[in-house]
Amino acid sequence: MSCQTVLTKSVNPKLPRGKIFPLFIPFAGCPHTCIFCAQESQTGRGKMNAATAVAQAKKDFPIFLEQCRSGLIDMAFYGGTFTAVNEDDFRLCLDFFKDCRKLAEQCGKTLLGRCSTRPDSLYPNRLEKLKNAGFDLIELGIQSFDGSVLSKSARGYDAETAETACRTVQDSGFLLGMQLMAGLPLQTEEIFLKDARKALLQNPACLRYYPCLVPEGTGLASLMRRGEYAPWSNEMCIKTIGTALALAWERGIPVIRLCVAPEQEFDKNLAAGPRSPGLGSDIMAYALFLTIKQSIAAMPSVQKIVLDASWQGCLFGTKNFLKEEYAALIPLRNIVLAKANPFEIRIF
Ligand code: SF4
Secondary structure, eight states, rough: OOOOEEEEOOOSSSOOOEEEEEEETTTTTSOOTTTTTOHHHTOOOOOOOHHHHHHHHHHHHHHHHHOSSSSSEEEESSSSSGGGSSSHHHHHHHHHHHHHHHHHHHHTTTEEHHHHHEEOOOOOOHHHHHHHHHHHEEEEEEEEEEEHHHHHHHHHOHHHHHHHHHHOOOOOOOEEEEOOOOOOSTEEEEEEHHHHHHHHHHSSEEEEEOOEEEESSSHHHHHHTTOOOOOOHHHHHHHHHHHHHHHHTTTTOEESSSEEEEEHHHHTTTTEOOTTTTHHHHHHHHHHHHHHHHHHHSSSSSOOOOEEETTTTTTTTTTTHHHHHHHHHHHHGGGEEEETTEEEEEEE
């Protein structure tokens, strides 16, 4: 008996960009240090100003260019509030970017530019300069659209500013990237999911979801010790961020990060928070499970589900926490891992 595909679902879309050449300038342009932020240990770069970051990048970029097989490169200015760095540093970075663009062109490659910044730091003259230099993507550290969460987290802007900033980025001709945190002070699972839905309505080019961690020495660590804050558990992150991830997949919006990248110094310096080597893949596994569950719920019968073999390592999650849930949906032998499109699930 031959099976006919009944349903094809898209999963885990990718942002069609080049290989990233990151330039971290910790805290550059930041008006204050946010209560959860430990950029210097998070980026593994320690203290570094724009001049030292650019000087290092001048040495590294030609090597990167030579080794990069992709015709598209994405130079990313991360680590602070790039649109608010002082005038000299801004000029230094843009001049460096423009030089690198010429260098890339000479090698037959295209260099794109992106930066991260805060919603309250989108100055028109800076946006214009970024546009003229060839930047096309701005990632906003939104964190939350909820006024009480923003206020308790001392972000320094309100919900309206966060929403307006998304429109400003897009109206200025940039692709919009957004970063949301899960587990900030006063942020329940419901509030995070509301944040995620609101973010998706802005139609961003990409999203990042980060579980909120508690680095030592931060305001958040003090709040926690005073009993005013409790970090989310791994399980809360898996279920809640997994749900938000499935929502993004449903709308075809790439989520380009699910956890802070492992960094020895940062991890050593953590006081608390949801952190485990398998957390990101467990979040993915949960989003995949939800997508499958919701897809087959409305179908009269399901004979088999075909997934790309690349899901093999994480399908049931750490310690098979999803195995029983899958078994309640469909006999496990009817889930077939094969060479298939990694961005699709096929249901027969
Ligand atoms: S604005 Fe961003 S980089 Fe700057 S302190 Fe706050 S979280 Fe950290």
